[in-house]
Every structure is written in C-alpha cells, then in structure tokens.
Amino acid sequence: MKDETLCLHAGYHPKNSEPRVVPIVQSTTYVYDSTAEVASVFDEPTKSLIYSRFANPTVMAVEQKIAELEGGVGAMCTSSGQAANLLALLNICKAGDSFISTSQIYGGTVNLFAVTLKKLGIECITVSADDDDETIEKAFKPNTRAVFGETIANPALAVLDIERFANIAHKHGVPLIMDSTFATPVLCKPFDFGCDIITHSTTKYMDGHAVQGGGIIVDSGKFNWDNGKFPELTEPDESYHGIVYTETYGKAAYIIKARMQLMRDFGCYPAAHSAFLLNLGLETLAIRMPRYCENALAVAKYLQANENVESVSYPGLEGDKYYDLAQKYLKGASGVISFVIKGGREAAMKFMDSLELASNEVHVADIRTCVLHPASETHRQLTDEQLKAAGIEGGMIRFSVGLESIDDIIADIDKGFAALK
C-alpha cells in the first residue's frame, strides 16, 4: 500500500469488536496462566510480552507502522532520537572498534559521537559528505564497523549520496546507518538505495506537533552480518542463554538483538502514552510532508529574491549545492531552510525579534513555523572566528517552515525585513 494508507492503517488491525483506535496499554507487565508459560516466554521472548521496559503493545503498533513505511523487517522505538543513534551503533560497535561518520550531522550527535562514545572506547572517524570515494575509503581501519550519515543533514542541509556511501560501506563489509529525521519515509526511502539501518528522531516531523520526544531504529534485514566482523551477532550471546542471533532470527537478527540485549539493559523505551501521541502525528505524516516542502520552496524562492538576503540554503532550490542529489533521492527537501541576512548578527536578531507568527525557539520540523539563530543560541559559545570555521555566519537564520498559509508566513517575513529599514 501507499504511504497515505500505511500512515493510517499499518501496525494495528482491530478484530471483531476491538477498539478502532490503537489502545494505550498502560501496564508495565503481562499476566500468564502458569509458571511454565512465563518460563517459555523467557526462552523465546519474541513470542509474547514480558515487561514494558523493552516491549509494549501500543509502542509496538508504532514500530510496525514505521517499519512498513520504511520497507524494513522490524523496528524498535526509543525514548529519544539520541537514544536511537546510540543504540544503533552500540548494537555493532564495542570498545576498541571505530566507525565513520560524515561531519554534516546534528550537533547533539556530534557530542554523542566525539565525546561520549569516545569515553566508551569507540572511535568516530569523520569524513565530509562531499569527500571523494578515495578519501572516504582511506578513512577505514581494520576495526571499522559502520558508516553513518544524515539523509538531509541538520543544520547543514547537505543531502547524502546514499548509493555512493552504501557502496563504499559494503565494499568494506560494514552497514550504512542513516539518520533520516528530516526526510521521513515520505520524502525518502533510504533502503531502496542500499542503506542498511535507519534511525529517526520522531520528535521532529513524525510527531510533528511538538508534544513528545522519541526515536526509532529500523532494520532493512538486508545486511549480511556473517562476514567475521560482527561476532556479537554470529556467536552465542552469554547474556541470553547462548542464543546466536543470526541463526535464530535470520534477517531480523540486528533489530531483535537491539531489543533483547540493549533495550533490556538500557531501558530507554518510550511510554505507551508517548507512542499513542506519536501515532496521531504519524497518521497525517504523508499528508503533511508535501505541504512543508511546498511552503518551504516558496519561502526559499522569496528569500532568494529579497535584497536583504545574502544567500539561501535549501536543497530543493535550483542552483543549490545539493539540488541534483535532492532530485535523485528526495520527493521534497523538507521544511527547513537556512539563510544569511545582510548586516550580520545584529540584523539577524532584529529580523527574528520582529516576527510575530514564527516562534523563536530551539526546535525544528514542527507543525508551526519557527526560527533559530545559531550564532547566539545553539552555537553561542563560539567566537565569530570559530563560527566561520564551523560554517555558521552571524547573519545565519534557521527557518523551519510550518503548515500555516504561505501568504501569512511571507507577510511575517516582510515584517522582519521592514524592521531592518
């Protein structure tokens, strides 16, 4: 079925007299008739439910829906996007291993990779999404276990050349993991281009309404783990009575290990009520995404033509550095734009403070238009020199276009420009 239909129906199929809407199963635990039955669920945890630290029916309905939207064999929700990226890597990297990541990734992920994973003994090797094949291949070490990138990078708005990165990763016997938060499965299906594992911060477009945080990991089921590099999947797991994930679970080995081992031990599983709210957002995702793209393209063109604007970055805009890749991989370039206003930091702040409709907040990909000033907010600690090195100018504004009428959004932008006179 098509995305519009999956968004509404996948993951939950009520039978005779059951509730039409996916119920909130607000229970930490599940009851059995006998001790022997409980014991058998411990022997085969995928058979039934044990405890809501790692599986719950409301959350599982959402997992199934997103797995179907991405075309994967299975998925696991987490309590944040950060937790999704953490577990996606920990599932195949241990102390002494390394992985390769593009530098064009979310700031929170940079901290996770460069600081926290480093403390755990896992090295992140950085390349640019724009580097040539040779440079990327040189970055591999014998202990490299994955390649990581973002479909549409936050905030760089770089589009990953998925086929190129997948080919390089596979040549070295490791999977390509992609954070596809900004694209969502509605704008891009990375598994169709060779990506192996997808993560999302569901906090953004999937929820859409800014009411709860969450994340998800989706497994394509296509990667062959049995090449000697992933003993945690191909050799007995002592913490699970010697189970060998690839033997017992075949194509779903990666995602079942993530749940049975990592979620069991870390417990960063969302609450049923959060999954219920996420599901409401997902129901309209396929309808909302094209409108974000349409509004954002109109805003990008309007900004580009304005005398107060120095430059606009939006992969959907003809002439953008990533336009060709966006045409190849995306059905739309999402609602996030960044632009540089003439007059630097002062002009940017004046412009933003004069907006009435767009809210000034640290968020993106909301249903409502919002703005952020990287130089004085998310990257505040940097000097002007350091900002320049990081590719952030004082006059740069991140504009997350919402679903209001395009006329009202543009009228609001005009108020901002009028204040500069």
Ligand SMILES: *Cc1c(COP(=O)(O)O)cnc(C)c1O
């Ligand atoms: C926001 C974001 C994250 C982190 O997600 P949280 O839900 O805030 O933990 C990860 N990746 C990308 C691309 C994001 O935009």
